[in-house]
Amino acid sequence: EDQVTQSPEALRLQEGESSSLNCSYTVSGLRGLFWYRQDPGKGPEFLFTLYSAGEEKEKERLKATLTKKESFLHITAPKPEDSATYLCAVQARSSASKIIFGSGTRLSIRP
């Protein structure tokens, strides 16, 4: 069964303190791994898609990387506006367009 596990559940950082969020996955043939950001009271917002081990994508202070078993979302010198829940999701090659989400990491950045 396809599965996505994110850690930690919650992370509190000081502004400027860099860190990484982890997403471990089990899937029968990975088509794509997705990262989303979700703010309170809103729907998830698409950030990145990664397709193969070794691939990296960057957007502002965020960088996503992918191995055969996990993905990391690195956040460099975060700001308070980066506070949100970050969700990881995977899509199997066999599943057309269906994706399975992890439970997310709640990130809080203190000024």
Place this chain on the structure above:
Amino acid sequence: DAGVIQSPRHEVTEMGQEVTLRCKPISGHDYLFWYRQTMMRGLELLIYFNNNVPIDDSGMPEDRFSAKMPNASFSTLKIQPSEPRDSAVYFCASNRLGGGYTFGSGTRLTVV
């Protein structure tokens, strides 16, 4: 583009009543998804459609839940009869094959 549009934003209903949630996907997107989000279970896929045809409804929790997509620009998720444990935020999302999902703002359902 206005994005994925869901209505209503909030719904409070009494146990046993019928609830209908509505979704308008992004024009040109041929996949539509209904998700439910709770603190305990996170984001759960309920059902998804491709070109208006239901493809996988294995996530629909019970026969009380039903979903339709009569055309490419409209879908409904109906709960009849509603129960307190159905209280959650319900999201609709759409995409083209291989693309990232675009989510709506969600409907917060409270069943009392």
